[in-house]
Amino acid sequence: MSAATHLLFLSCAWACLAASFPVTQNHMSDSARRRAVERISKAAGILILAAGQGKRMRSSLPKVLHPVCGQPILFHILRRVKEAAPKASIAIVVGHGREKVEEAVRAEAEFSDLSIEFVFQPEQLGTGHAARCAMEHPWGASLVKAGGAILVLPGDLPLVPRNLVEQMTAPLGRTDAIRLMTCELPDPTGYGRVVRRGKAGAVLRIVEERDASAREKAIREVAVSIYSFQAVFLKHATERLSNRNAQKEYYLTDLISAASRGKRKIDVLSWPSAEDLRGVNDPWELAQATRILNERNVKNWALKGVRFTDPWSVQLDVEVEIGEGAEIHRGVVLSGKTRVGPNVIVGPGCVLKNVEADEGAHIKTGTVAEASRIGKGAQVGPYAHLRPESEVGPGAKIGNFVELKKSRIGANTSIAHLSYLGDAEVGRDVNIGCGFVTCNFDGRVIDGQRKHRTVIGDGVFLGSDCQTVAPVTVGAGAYVASGSTITEDVEPGALAIARSRQVNKPGYAAKLKSRKS
Ligand code: UD1
Ligand code: CA
DSSP states (O other), X not given: OOHHHHHHHHHXXXXXXGGGSOOOGGGSOHHHHHHHHHHHTSOEEEEEEOOOOOGGGOSSSOGGGSEETTEEHHHHXXXXXXXXOTTOEEEEEEBTBHHXXXXXXXXXXXXXXXXXEEEEOSSOOOHHHHHHHHHHSHHHHHHHHTTOEEEEEETTOTTOOHHHHHHHHSXXXXXXXXXXXXXXXXXXXXXXXXXXXXXXXXXXXXXXXXXXXXHHHTOOEEEEEEEEEEHHHHHHHHHTOOOOSTTOOOOTXXXXXXXXXXXXXXXXXXXXXXXXXXXXXXXXXXXXXXXHHHHHHHHHHHHTTOEESSGGGOEEOTTOEEOTTOEEOTTOEEETTOEEOTTXXXXXXXXXXXXXXXXXXXXXXXXXXXXXXXOTTOEEOSSOEEOSSOEEOTTOEEEEEEEEESOEEOTTOEEEXXXXXXXXXXXXXXXXXXXXXXXXXXXXXXXXXXXXOEEEOTTOEXXXXXXXXXXXXXXXXXXXXXXXXXXXXXXTTOEEOOSOOOOOOTTHHHHXXXXXX
């Protein structure tokens, strides 16, 4: 959406936030009400800083795209923004790996109804410079023109909660006000420290770790790169920033001393949970943020009636859904959009990605499945492998060391041991003995087609150690003798035997023995 069309949404921008702060409008005079309405109808901008390289991540992937519980860090922030301020005019400052960041956000359908502008910061000269780029962009200019306020969020805080965004986007009230979020940390190392007049007096400035004196380093109240500014202040103050500091960067934090010198009102919102504000700067912090979010997810599902035998060993992506009464054992990994139905049992060490398991299914130890569906009451595993586009019908049984690829297995069919089925369509009530293989590839690619299909009708009985050489069809109700290699279609109800006839030679064993000696 263009910057100009943002303006169409501006009037409703704060209005949607009005519910988050209690205004007792019934007792207001008309002029006070008008002023309040004017305030809440001012434009809401949200600026996300995501241009940094994230050097400490030691990765070619831009920092904000590193996943936490299956979603890039930036997506977590955008989701909370969408929940708290769906009509806000959002700008994301991009630089390092900008194409990857823009492409990832654009490709996510969930964000298609948000108003998002990408602002390019060609060189990463600091957080203050990033904000300046945004204010020089038409996005910033339109907010200045509309007299709006801007919430600044760093792109590296995956655990920011929705109510933080709500509280930070509540109207600033006075036109000269600034809202600064701070937090008390037991170990403030690496963060900008909040310097006050006296111990708990007015905020004077923020000093970065690398510019701080020993005394300042002892301060445990830190800044977390979350602020709300009037757009006009942000524009003018970022133009005046200098980079005379240890890192030769333009610090956004210096806006606080500018505001203090300018006698502006600095509202401090002190956030009680340091966990919510955990930043990701290196792979260890990424791991810690992942652990916190994972535990929150697991707890959420546990309170909805899911039983975890060892919650701390289970890994859940944020989009996973689990039904009541399900049992999730130790070391299970559920990722992507996996949906586990009610009363499903997922045994130890199973790894399921984008899998749907219907009610009462039992997925046994060590099973690996991707982009597949497991029907109601079906059993899979132990140690089964469902590769993409596989479907196991209700009540079917897929046993140990069975691999399925792009195969549909009908209801109540049993494939209990050591088999491979690729590109197969298997009917219902079929029994497949041990060691069956669909030979689906003949080493050639014809008209782009690499693999051939195998069709096995309802009620077929396949003895152990059979192969079917595709393309081939075994008709409904047919029998295939053990050890057969089926190369031609079998008509329904027939018995197929495709193995060489046995020859017994009486007394021959002794002859062989004597030959050996
Ligand atoms: C920043 C704050 C520090 C605060 C900490 C909390 C400054 C100078 N320091 O430090 O006070 O305690 O966050 O998390 O603001 N970015 C850009 N362009 C740039 C530089 C950074 O877009 O030129 C983005 C990064 O992608 C990142 C965010 O700004 O998402 C913060 O940058 P980062 O380098 O992580 O700042 P910190 O050193 O953590
Ligand atoms: Ca940071």
